[in-house]
Amino acid sequence: MNESHLTAAKASMINCHTCHKLNQSQVSAGRQQVCSRCGTKLHSRKTNSLARAWALTLTAIILYIPANILPVMTLVSYGKSEPNTILSGVTHLIAARMYPIAILVFFASIVVPIIKLISITYLLVSVQKKSHWHPKERTIMYRVTEGIGRWSMLDIFVIAILAALVKLGAIATFEPGPGAIFFAGVVVSTILAAMSFDPRLIWDAMEEKR
Amino acid sequence: MPKAARPILIACHDCDFLCRLPPLRDGERAVCPRCKAVLYHKKANTLSRALIHSITALIFFGLANVFPFMTFKLQGREQVTFLTSGVIELCRQGFGELSFLILIVGVLFPFLKITGTLYVLLPLNFNRKLWKARETFKFVEAIAPWAMMEVFMLGVIVAYVKLTDLATIVLGASMYSFAAVIVFMTLTSAALNPTEIWERLEIAK
Numbered sequence: 170m171n172e173s174h175l176t177a178a179k180a181s182m183i184n185c186h187t188c189h190k191l192n193q194s195q196v197s198a199g200r201q202q203v204c205s206r207c208g209t210k211l212h213s214r215k216t217n218s219l220a221r222a223w224a225l226t227l228t229a230i231i232l233y234i235p236a237n238i239l240p241v242m243t244l245v246s247y248g249k250s251e252p253n254t255i256l257s258g259v260t261h262l263i264a265a266r267m268y269p270i271a272i273l274v275f276f277a278s279i280v281v282p283i284i285k286l287i288s289i290t291y292l293l294v295s296v297q298k299k300s301h302w303h304p305k306e307r308t309i310m311y312r313v314t315e316g317i318g319r320w321s322m323l324d325i326f327v328i329a330i331l332a333a334l335v336k337l338g339a340i341a342t343f344e345p346g347p348g349a350i351f352f353a354g355v356v357v358s359t360i361l362a363a364m365s366f367d368p369r370l371i372w373d374a375m376e377e378k379r
Numbered sequence: 380m381p382k383a384a385r386p387i388l389i390a391c392h393d394c395d396f397l398c399r400l401p402p403l404r405d406g407e408r409a410v411c412p413r414c415k416a417v418l419y420h421k422k423a424n425t426l427s428r429a430l431i432h433s434i435t436a437l438i439f440f441g442l443a444n445v446f447p448f449m450t451f452k453l454q455g456r457e458q459v460t461f462l463t464s465g466v467i468e469l470c471r472q473g474f475g476e477l478s479f480l481i482l483i484v485g486v487l488f489p490f491l492k493i494t495g496t497l498y499v500l501l502p503l504n505f506n507r508k509l510w511k512a513r514e515t516f517k518f519v520e521a522i523a524p525w526a527m528m529e530v531f532m533l534g535v536i537v538a539y540v541k542l543t544d545l546a547t548i549v550l551g552a553s554m555y556s557f558a559a560v561i562v563f564m565t566l567t568s569a570a571l572n573p574t575e576i577w578e579r580l581e582i583a584k
Contacts, residue, residue: 175397177390184390188577207513270540308414319527326534329465329481334451345474372394
């Protein structure tokens with residue numbers, strides 16, 4: 170089979186990212202071309218994909234530090250206050266022998282954000298180095314990264330529900346901590362980073378000479 | 380039923396590979412030969428099935444907002460919460476950003492996703508389109524990744540398990556309606572072929 174495949178970009182066509190209609194690319198200076206079917210602005214590749222994805226990934230990495238150091242929630246019960254970070258929340262669940270929930274929270278709050286940060290960073294570096302290594306696997310890696318991101322919101326929802334439920338004054342009151350805001354920041358910026366990354370760049374690098 | 384004109388040539392949204400779309404039977408999917416992304420999934424009666432499921436989802440969404448969500452009982456004291464109580468409580472405690480985020484991804488976007496889908500699909504079933512139908516469908520597709528009801532539900536389960544040895548938790552009718560919304564929204568997306576909706580929008584009056 171031929172080494173270089175025919176892509177829409179090479180055939181001077183643009184695939185609409187909203188409705189997936191193939192539009193003939195029109196070279197008209199200064200005018201933004203829109204999709205003939207749905208009216209979305211057409212871009213052959215996502216705009217400033219690498220710069221945006223890098224900025225959002227770096228933001229997430231910076232926010233990740235306070236998100237894990239600061240307490241995400243504090244349980245005040247009979248005058249005793251017990252602050253919890255994301256990690257100590259998981260160890261408490263293990264200590265309470267709630268293993269299935271502990272595994273669930275461990276994956277959603279610790280494994281998923283780390284995997285996302287590593288895989289987006291790797292994808293960005295590999296595209297910039299014009300890597301030819303396993304493009305199909307890297308595309309699958311991108312799809313997985315994009316798909317699992319939402320599940321990191323789990324802890325944020327748990328905090329909100331506990332804050333709403335447990336407010337019985339001195340007996341038991343539940344207070345969200347500042348770490349929760351940073352953690353929400355990590356989740357939102359990694360999701361946005363995955364959205365800004367354009368997997369077609371992986372394949373564009375394949376067309377260029379080694 | 381008018382037959383929508385199908386473009387023969389399609390490009391892969393993940394790798395830009397250009398290929399011809401073979402004729403597909405209901406339930407069959409076309410996969411990109413280069414990166415294995417699903418390019419087209421033909422679904423039987425996509426419009427009517429998606430429509431029925433989203434109407435059901437809307438009804439349960441209404442119920443989920445009316446009834447109590449959970450009741451927390453500890454030493455004779457009771458705390459009744461509703462679906463949006465978490466949002467209000469976080470806001471009251473000075474966590475405005477968090478409460479806004481949860482309002483959007485847990486309640487507002489799911490609601491807009493259901494109503495937006497209905498706004499487009501219901502008239503389209505009669506080959507009509509209402510004011511700004513294309514823009515609405517575009518908006519629905521754009522917010523879809525941010526509607527996280529199923530993650531919210533998992534959060535409820537985690538919170539429930541965490542509190543079971545601390546206090547008595549009674550699950551309310553809203554909780555079950557909420558679960559039903561998730562089921563019917565999932566069925567809607569399973570039945571919906573967005574490409575076919577775009578094709579129909581193109582020819583609808």
